[in-house]
Amino acid sequence: MTDHITAALRRLPAPRCAYVYDTAALRSRAATLRAALPAGTTLLYAVKANGHPDVIRTLADVCDGLEVASGGELSLAVQAGARRIVFGGPAKTDAELAAAVHAGALLNVESPHELRRLAALGIHADVCLRVNRATTALTGSHSMTGTPTPFGIDETQLPQVLADTPPGLRVIGFHLHAVSNNLDGPAHAAFLTDCLTWAGRTAQRHDLSLRIVNAGGGLGVDYLSDASIDPAPLSSVTVPGNVELILEPGRYLAADAGWYAAEVLDLKTTHGRTFAVLRGGTHHFRLPAAWGYSHPFTVVPIDDWPHPYPRPEVHDTEIDAVGELCTPRDVLTRGQYVPHLRAGDLLLFGRAGAYGWDISHHEFLRHDPPTFVVL
Numbered sequence: 001m002t003d004h005i006t007a008a009l010r011r012l013p014a015p016r017c018a019y020v021y022d023t024a025a026l027r028s029r030a031a032t033l034r035a036a037l038p039a040g041t042t043l044l045y046a047v048k049a050n051g052h053p054d055v056i057r058t059l060a061d062v063c064d065g066l067e068v069a070s071g072g073e074l075s076l077a078v079q080a081g082a083r084r085i086v087f088g089g090p091a092k093t094d095a096e097l098a099a100a101v102h103a104g105a106l107l108n109v110e111s112p113h114e115l116r117r118l119a120a121l122g123i124h125a126d127v128c129l130r131v132n133r134a135t136t137a138l139t140g141s142h143s144m145t146g147t148p149t150p151f152g153i154d155e156t157q158l159p160q161v162l163a164d165t166p167p168g169l170r171v172i173g174f175h176l177h178a179v180s181n182n183l184d185g186p187a188h189a190a191f192l193t194d195c196l197t198w199a200g201r202t203a204q205r206h207d208l209s210l211r212i213v214n215a216g217g218g219l220g221v222d223y224l225s226d227a228s229i230d231p232a233p234l235s236s237v238t239v240p241g242n243v244e245l246i247l248e249p250g251r252y253l254a255a256d257a258g259w260y261a262a263e264v265l266d267l268k269t270t271h272g273r274t275f276a277v278l279r280g281g282t283h284h285f286r287l288p289a290a291w292g293y294s295h296p297f298t299v300v301p302i303d304d305w306p307h308p309y310p311r312p313e314v315h316d317t318e319i320d321a322v323g324e325l326c327t328p329r330d331v332l333t334r335g336q337y338v339p340h341l342r343a344g345d346l347l348l349f350g351r352a353g354a355y356g357w358d359i360s361h362h363e364f365l366r367h368d369p370p371t372f373v374v375l
């Protein structure tokens with residue numbers, strides 16, 4: 001399944017270090033998800049997962065629009081021709097708020113202060129309020145609700161915030177993103193139903209005309225296997241006729257459409273551990289270090305060895321895949337078995353299309369960036 005990826009990598013000059021993004025994989029993943037969504041659902045792509053312009057353009061085309069969290073992402077979304085833009089995030093500047101409204105984006109307002117700032121800017125708009133609910137109804141990582149976080153308005157403060165909403169700003173819905181990387185499809189379906197029920201009841205209690213329930217992202221992929229959340233159970237959710245359910249996944253749409261590849265520059269054994277030292281590392285692909293797991297790789301053999309000196313190699317051994325940074329934390333994978341590995345071969349890391357390059361600390365040590373190949 002990765003022949004087209006390895007072929008593209010082989011065409012690059014050595015030492016090879018690249019991200020490969022496959023737009024066909026993006027389209028197919030979006031189609032799979034869309035087929036599982038209940039009627040009345042709007043599918044947005046969360047740009048934060050991967051802001052490469054070609055990735056954004058592809059997903060803007062096959063999804064209904066884009067979710068953005070900064071002025072930079074907003075500009076990319078506008079350039080990509082997104083039909084619909086939703087702007088969230090707890091730290092919007094006045095300039096970003098104004099630009100979002102100018103671009104026709106729907107704002108997810110994160111605090112009463114933000115509402116007052118919008119009013120002071122003279123902005124008249126329909127907005128959603130992001131709410132940090134009393135409980136999280138979902139497992140996953142990075143909980144943003146049901147726990148103290150800087151995201152959204154505490155549910156207990158919501159009545160006062162609604163009562164104090166400045167004239168000119170009309171609350172038309174709620175944003176309820178809860179967690180990242182949930183792998184349990186039935187649980188996610190139950191979460192969506194719970195969001196719709198809670199929003200309906202809350203709107204009724206406060207005499208709001210509810211139009212939008214945004215349940216955020218959080219559809220997961222398992223980095224240690226080929227598994228992803230099964231979206232099929234989502235089709236059982238009933239979206240009330242007058243309401244639009246918005247989902248804004250990032251990882252589920254982009255993870256499997258990206259590969260990170262890095263050439264083995266050196267192989268060495270110290271204190272009984274064998275290291276494959278890569279032209280690349282966590283400054284390009286920080287996810288495994290950030291999340292504290294070993295990202296699986298496959299070996300792409302490169303037979304060409306044009307050098308006069310011997311080629312380092314190992315057989316039947318466990319290796320640590322480490323990067324080119326001067327820190328022992330620059331580790332992508334620990335203790336993965338390889339039957340055979342040589343300097344000059346490539347390690348290929350799949351599922352690197354979401355939160356790969358975009359969350360990494362590119363400037364540390366000022367090595368060259370990877371090549372970006374878009375298929």
Ligand SMILES: Cc1ncc(COP(=O)(O)O)c(C=O)c1O
Binds near residue numbers: 049217
């Ligand atoms: C508000 C919001 N929406 C959507 C997403 C996308 O989440 P995921 O990539 O887990 O689907 C995030 C991720 O942090 C988020 O904070």
